Amino acid sequence: MHTQLKHLLFAAGIACFTLTAQAQPRKLQVKKTVQAANPLMKPSTLPYNAPDFSKIESDYYLPAIQAAIEAQRQEIKKITDNKQKPTFANTVLAYERSGQMLNRVTGIFFCVTEADKTPDLEKAEAAVIPMMTNFENEIKFNQKFFQRIKYVYDHELNLLKGEDKKLLEEVYKSFTHAGALLPKEKMARMQEINNRLAKLQQDFGNMLPKAANEATVWVNDVKELSGLSETDIAQCKKDAEGRGGKAPYCIVITNTTQQPILASLENRALRERVYNASIHRTDGTGAYNAFPIIVEIARLRAEKAELMDFKDYASYSLENTMAKNTTNAYAFLRQLIAAYQPKAEAETKAIEDYARQTEGTDFHLQPYDRFFYSAKMKKAQYSFSDDDVKPYFNLDSVLVNGIFYAAHRVYGLNFRERTDLPTYHKDMKVFDVLDSNGKQLALFYCDYFRRPTKRGGAWMSAFLKQSGDRKQLPLIYNVCNYAKAPEGQPTLLTWDETQTMFHEFGHALHGMLSNCTYNTLSGTSVSRDFVEMPSQFNESFASIPEVFNHYARHYKTGEAMPDDLREKMLGSLNFQSAYALGENLAATCVDMAWHCLSSTEIPTAEEAQQFETKVLKEIGLLNAQIPPRYSTSYFNHVWGGGYAAGYYSYLWSEVLAVNVADYFEKHGALTRAVGDAFRAKVLSRGNTRDLMFIFSDFTGLSAPDAKSLLKARGL
Structure with a gap:
């Protein structure tokens, strides 16, 4: 799943989290000595503003975010206090350049709260979410500020060109979509709704990983695990030890309804237990019931849409x-x-x-x-079977000999591991991303292994996005939830997990290859039904024979997957x-x-x-x-x-992705000229042009062709 949106919605001024208008963030005790030593309150001394996790402690985030909010508040006050006539430069561009400290700190904070949420971070998040939402309301419903933006929109829109015009459109739209044109009484209610939604969505997000852990299926007798490979049984034992050892073995519930392990378990009664644990994790039959939160979220979203004169939230969204x-x-x-x-x-x-x-x-x-x-x-x-092919999908080889290799062939990129940049967890790796001429394009962080402090799923986001105006290279990360092999052994993946790695790296490429002036428009700052296209398209490289044979090699012998096994596996994909x-x-x-x-x-x-x-x-x-x-x-x-x-955007974007893949196949899937064109016309563009134009400019299609999806799916 692509969750940079969650962070971008804050950074771009479109609140994704929403608590009560009267609710105030709970005060956390912060020592003055902590504030003085806080590395988050100043730019990083590491290359490209990389986060210095060797110096960041959990109690640094709250004071840094408080300080960053106040800094942007003063920047906006300076804009609104300006006595000069509102212009693009003194209002919209000034707003675009504000809040850089807040972007940087929250980019780090929301990464670790999703990927490695400790109890201390959960407490900090409980204070940060309402604080951020209140500040978001403060900006979006600041009528003095909005009237300046509206004046520029009314008087300069048709005078501007390129990214300047697009930035003005997006900024104005973000305010009006939030409710800046509402009458006063409706505006007040909108702020109440935003605040309450922030708390509810936070509560829901906190409940899920706890519920999944509670739903863990404990197994006393190894005989019940019949059908699993020795590696999978060892993983069940390792998972049990890491979750308190209530029994010698356990089966961890993943975020989807169906559990992949059901494909191997011969014990029907255990299969039933696992499935029921999955579907009932938050329906109130166990320790957790998410429905009261859900129906309140749905009701408030519907009311929010009605305040904006839409018939329902879907129409508004x-x-x-x-x-x-x-x-x-x-x-x-x-x-x-x-x-x-x-x-x-x-x-x-x-x-x-x-x-x-x-x-x-x-x-x-x-x-x-x-x-x-x-x-x-x-x-x-x-x-x-999956066990026949897993030995050929060594995670490290998939990354270096598959994902990086394809990116090198198609876009001319090179990757160089760095060991000098600190990370928030020891299992992570960091890479320089270099263009074909050796120019630094980005840093890429990867965090692939599951742990109890990480939410389920897989996603991409950025500590900092690319921006020519800010002279900032993108700091991109991928997060997944693969079971880590015992020390000294390689982590072997299924084909689905291999495709997930390619998928999330497609998002990463969208961020890495961004070449935009403004932070608000760069990278993956596009609509949901477009943002999944580069990632789903990137999955297509996983099965291209030249790429496949380069990474799908036996972890012991280094031999490529035999042709007959490869053909059987690829032939079975549908x-x-x-x-x-x-x-x-x-x-x-x-x-x-x-x-x-x-x-x-x-x-x-x-x-x-x-x-x-x-x-x-x-x-x-x-x-x-x-x-x-x-x-x-x-x-x-x-x-x-x-x-x-x-x-729906996953399916909508898949149509776009299949159309793009068809174009690559027709013109040479690993041809640099095609890759460079896709990079120039799509991946580098961010949200600087109309998205249908971006799609059509590359594919030559006037509209997406849904029939291609059915064909690709074998339907």
Whole structure:
């Protein structure tokens, strides 16, 4: 998942978190000596402003953020106190250049609170979120400030060109979308809603990793783990030791509904336990119930949209996307659903028929059985299993000989590991990113291994974004959740995990290769339904033979994957393809349905699960065998992140990505000329031009071609 949006929404002035207007941040005791020694309160002395984690302590963040807020407050006051006529230079550009300390400190803070949240950081976050939201309200509803921006918009928009014009448009839009044109009483209510939403979204985000840890499935007898490889059993033992040792082994619940380990577990009762632990983690049947938070978030979002004269939150949210409105989004989804449904029914019947060959004619396939029998069926059909290919997907080789190699071939990039730059965790690595002429382009940080202090999923973001105006190179990071192998052994990945690495690096390239003047417009500062395109497109390089053969080498012998095994694996990629599309469509439609309700239509917490069932049934996606990838109660993209009414963007962007991949395939996938064109026309542009123009300028298509997605998915 792409979560730089979460940080950018703060930095660009579009609040993603929202608490009560009367709520004030809890005072934390901060020693004066801490403030004096605080390295966050001044620019880093390391190259490119890299964070100096060797000097940063958890109690430094709050005072630094407080100081940074006050610094930007004074910068904005200087703008509003200016007696001269408002101009682009003295108002909009001055605003763009304000808050640099706040950008820098929060970029670091929100990275570590997601990737390595200790109890101290959680306490700090509880104070920081309302503080940031209150400050966001203070800026967006400062009428004296907004009137200056509006004057420039009304008088200079048509006089400006290029990035200057785009910056003015985006700044003005960010204020009006927040409610700067509302009457006074509605403006006050909007601020209350923003503040309350900030607290609720923070509470939801804090609940999920705790609930996942609570849902851990403990196993007393190793015999119950039959079907797992020795490596996987060792991982279960390691996970148990790291989580308190309630039993000799445990199975950790990942963020998605279906758990990958179900493909291997032979013990049906244990499969059922794992599946139930996953789907019930936050529905109130256990220690955690997210529904009261969810329905309040949904109700407040709907009210927020109504204050802005939109019929629902989805309409409000989609206004500034490529889809534009719910009509277009649903038309796109229904086109995919129609192609998906008959394929899904055929797949399920084929798996159940296969299972009955060994389990008997009265066997009824359950959702916790699907992965297991699908994997057996796949192995029978293609004569290989995930365990056969994992030895060829050594994480280090995937990174260096796969991801970096492809980036070198296509964009001329080179990567050089650095050991002199400190990180927030010992497992991380840092690389210089160099252009073909040796010029430094960026720093790349990678944090790949799971731990209890890290939230689930995978994402990309930046400590600092690229900006020519600020003379700042991008400091980009990728975060994933792979099980780390025991000391001295290589970490081996599945094919899905390999693709995830390529995916997140596609986001990283979008940030690294940015070549924009303004921070607000640079890198991944684009709409949700465009931002996933570079990442999904980058996945295509994972299976290009020349790239694949370069990294897919046995971790012991160094030999390339045998041709027959490679062909079997790649030939099976669309095996049971309807499942992957169906779980995504189901999650997408659940998201859209919640956000197409008016404030009076939101169900109660007790009705929330039934609402999801009703929605899926009505749109033709209620299928016990293919549940939503994320169910309502643990849908972090929607309730804790920046993808409300926006999860459709993964499918929308995949269409764009397939169209781009088709162009590369036609003109030479590893050809520098094609890569340089994509870099110049797409990856370097950020949000400096209309996104449909950026897409069309490269592909030559006047509009995305959805049929290409169905073909790529084997549908």
